[in-house]
Amino acid sequence: xxxxxxxxxxxxxxxxxxxxxxxxxxxxxxxxxxxxxxxxxxxxxxxxxxxxxxxxxxxxxxxxxxxxxxxxxxxxxxxxxxxxxxxxxxxxxxxxxxxxxxxxxxxxxxxxxxxxxxxxxxxxxxxxxxxxxxxxxxxxxxxxxxxxxxxxxxxxxxxxxxxxxxxxxxxxxxxxxxxxxxxxxxxxxxxxxxxxxxxxxxxxxxxxxxxxxxxxxxxxxxxxxxxxxxxxxxxxxxxxxxxxxxxxxxxxxxxxxxxxxxxxxxxxxxxxxxxxxxxxxxxxxxxxxxxxxxxxxxxxxxxxxxxxxxxxxxx
Numbered sequence: 043x044x045x046x047x048x049x050x051x052x053x054x055x056x057x058x059x060x061x062x063x064x065x066x067x068x069x070x071x072x073x074x075x076x077x078x079x080x081x082x083x084x085x086x087x088x089x090x091x092x093x094x095x096x097x098x099x100x101x102x103x104x105x106x107x108x109x110x111x112x113x114x115x116x117x118x119x120x121x122x123x124x125x126x127x128x129x130x131x132x133x134x135x136x137x138x139x140x141x142x143x144x145x146x147x148x149x150x151x152x153x154x155x156x157x158x159x160x161x162x163x164x165x166x167x168x169x170x171x172x173x174x175x176x177x178x179x180x181x182x183x184x185x186x187x188x189x190x191x192x193x194x195x196x197x198x199x200x201x202x203x204x205x206x207x208x209x210x211x212x213x214x215x216x217x218x219x220x221x222x223x224x225x226x227x228x229x230x231x232x233x234x235x236x237x238x239x240x241x242x243x244x245x246x247x248x249x250x251x252x253x254x255x256x257x258x259x260x261x262x263x264x265x266x267x268x269x270x271x272x273x274x275x276x277x278x279x280x281x282x283x284x285x286x287x288x289x290x291x292x293x294x295x296x297x298x299x300x301x302x303x304x305x306x307x308x309x310x311x312x313x314x315x316x317x318x319x320x321x322x323x324x325x326x327x328x329x330x331x332x333x334x335x336x337x338x339x340x341x342x343x344x345x346x347x348x349x350x351x352x353x354x355x356x357x
Contacts, residue, residue, distance in 0.1 A: 063100065077104065181328065198327030210285060245266060247344070252310060282313060
């Protein structure tokens with residue numbers, strides 16, 4: 043650290059002239075929001091100060107370095123995330139016993155939030171949408187808060203939820219089916235939708251390995267959904283998780299403009315991703331699972347315990 047009194051320019055220029063770096067990496071990026079912390083005004087100031095000593099052309103983005111630090115999880119970080127996942131899965135198990143026809147999305151969310159507080163934890167993202175709870179057809183789907191809509195027989199119900207442990211997050215989704223009168227198992231349309239999602243998660247997990255591109259992993263799940271007769275999901279298959287529920291630069295997603303170069307970054311060991319395809323079963327609701335996995339030296343390993351059976355709610 044170099045202190046200054048009247049201004050930073052003179053000591054800053056003296057330091058750079060002595061160091062004479064080939065490049066000067068700063069925190070800006072056109073393709074990764076986690077690496078884009080420098081304001082435009084500060085960038086202009088920096089360019090001007092460097093221009094006075096002939097170094098303005100040495101400025102480069104620090105995206106590669108910042109991304110690497112954020113994306114490659116240490117054993118300690120993975121341990122905190124496993125603990126967050128453990129709490130998340132336990133709370134999913136508890137809420138399964140609370141859900142019943144007539145309960146509203148808000149009541150279900152409040153039950154889960156109370157359990158988060160009882161454990162001395164905080165949600166992985168804002169309380170207004172964590173958990174997100176959606177029951178039945180024609181819901182708002184992802185990233186909206188729970189409403190006063192009641193659970194009813196024949197509904198598919200899903201929720202998106204996570205917690206923080208020592209500043210590290212989980213982010214998972216689970217799908218339930220509310221049995222109707224006389225039903226002992228889900229109807230065929232719901233079973234088909236859920237089976238398709240389970241297969242999409244399993245086969246995209248198998249494609250998750252070092253050197254793979256995110257767009258190719260996404261294509262595995264997207265192809266399974268479409269081939270089964272459903273519309274493709276309107277989002278990427280999975281994002282990274284870390285100190286935020288959405289973290290890192292590399293993305294499991296299609297080559298859409300909004301994702302820039304994120305789906306083209308080769309995957310590396312230590313990256314933690316969600317796998318979250320979804321589809322809609324007409325007149326029933328949205329079927330989705332969100333699991334968490336870490337890229338290893340040879341492939342990938344589950345961090346969450348994958349949901350392979352629908353969670354049934356009896357009327």
